[in-house]
Every structure is written in structure tokens, then in C-alpha cells.
Amino acid sequence: MKIAIIGHGNVGGALARSWAAKGHEVLIGAKDSASEKVQKLAALDNIRAHSIEAAAEQAEVILIATPAHIANELAVQLSGAKDKVIIDATNAVMKQPAPHPTLLHAFKAAGFQKVAKCFNTTGFENMANPRYGETAADMFVAGDNAEAKAAAQKLSDSAGFGRCYDFGGDGQVELLEKLALSWINLAIFQKHGRNMAFKVLWR
Numbered sequence: 001m002k003i004a005i006i007g008h009g010n011v012g013g014a015l016a017r018s019w020a021a022k023g024h025e026v027l028i029g030a031k032d033s034a035s036e037k038v039q040k041l042a043a044l045d046n047i048r049a050h051s052i053e054a055a056a057e058q059a060e061v062i063l064i065a066t067p068a069h070i071a072n073e074l075a076v077q078l079s080g081a082k083d084k085v086i087i088d089a090t091n092a093v094m095k096q097p098a099p100h101p102t103l104l105h106a107f108k109a110a111g112f113q114k115v116a117k118c119f120n121t122t123g124f125e126n127m128a129n130p131r132y133g134e135t136a137a138d139m140f141v142a143g144d145n146a147e148a149k150a151a152a153q154k155l156s157d158s159a160g161f162g163r164c165y166d167f168g169g170d171g172q173v174e175l176l177e178k179l180a181l182s183w184i185n186l187a188i189f190q191k192h193g194r195n196m197a198f199k200v201l202w203r
């Protein structure tokens, strides 16, 4: 898949490395594509650096891993990509893109249809490596658009997660952000550490 990644920090960087290693074509879309941090990523196989607009234009899927509160300005910047699949990995739990509760809601309001929330519920260390011995951490996706959810589920498989559970439609997106907050609570506030992940058990 041709994947644009907007936001090349902890989350964007981990997923860029993981997907590129699996043979996906990763296009980092950055404010400053010549920066040392971006160039370090672009030196890896299957990763190239572009402006935000150029990366989005060439991609089939756009992952957003920036602070959530910039959603309104980012939606304007990406307005040429309204027909593309957008995967929202952000959490607006600390600062919302007012008047919207999440980046997904801001993008939907700006006219993007194919938006799904995924890759937000666990720490970036688990995105780099979701394996726990013989098993793998699970992932979760939410949103109304089936095409966006299917793309996110494929990319979750590529990143090595276990099952990517469908959490429901746009109405469940804020609940998925609360699941992220639950992971943050356990890992950080309750001091269980970041090498911890959610797995659904079955019998």
C-alpha cells in the first residue's frame, strides 16, 4: 500500500518503520521534509520524505499521527485529499480540536468521508513491536466508513497486531479514545509501565 504518514514522531515513526519493513511504500509528509529527523527515516528502504500535500497526493491511505488539536488546520491543508482513506491515530483527550471532540469528527465536518480511528489505543512501543511472547496485542478500529476500516485492519495485520476489533461507528470513536486513556492510566498513572497491551480473551 502507498501510505502517507503525517506526523513522524513516536507513533508515525514507529508505524513508518514497521510498514516499510513489510514492503509498504511510506511517504512521510512533513512541515520540514529536510529536517534531520525526517531524513533519518527517509534513509530507510521504502520510506521517502515530502511536503504534507505531496505525500497525501501520492498516497492511497493517509495516517495522521500529529497532536489532535491541529485537526481543523490540517483538514484545510489536506483538502485536496478528501477522497482518500484517512486513519486517525490521534487522541484528543487532553486538547480537542474545538468545536469538535476528535480529529475524526473535525475531518468528517470538513467533508472527508473515508475516515477511521485506529492505532490510538496503545503506546508507540507496541506499534513498533506488538509481540508478547507467543501472542500479539490486539488493535481496535472505529468509524462509519467500511473502506477506511478495512484499510486500517489490513495495516494492523501488517504491523503484526493480533485481531483488529471493529469497535463500531463514529459514535464509538470517543469511547476508543477513552480506551486509549485507560491504557495511559494503567501504564503511566498506575505505574504498570509502557510494555503492556490490551488483548481480548475468548473461550
Ligand SMILES: NC(=O)c1ccc[n+]([C@@H]2O[C@H](COP(=O)([O-])OP(=O)(O)OC[C@H]3O[C@@H](n4cnc5c(N)ncnc54)[C@H](OP(=O)(O)O)[C@@H]3O)[C@@H](O)[C@H]2O)c1
Binding pocket: 006, 007, 008, 009, 010, 011, 012, 030, 031, 032, 065, 066, 067, 068, 070, 089, 090, 091, 092, 119, 120, 121, 122, 123, 124, 125
Ligand atoms: N505516544 C504514544 O504512545 C501515542 C499512542 C497512541 C496515540 N498517540 C497519539 O498520536 C499522536 C502523536 O503522538 P506522538 O507521541 O507520536 O507525538 P510526537 O512524537 O510529539 O510527534 C508529533 C508529530 O506531529 C508533527 N506535527 C506537530 N504539529 C504539526 C502540524 N501543525 N502540522 C504537521 N505536523 C505536525 C510533529 O512534527 P514536528 O516535529 O516537525 O513539529 C511530529 O512529527 C497524538 O495525537 C497522540 O495523542 C500517541
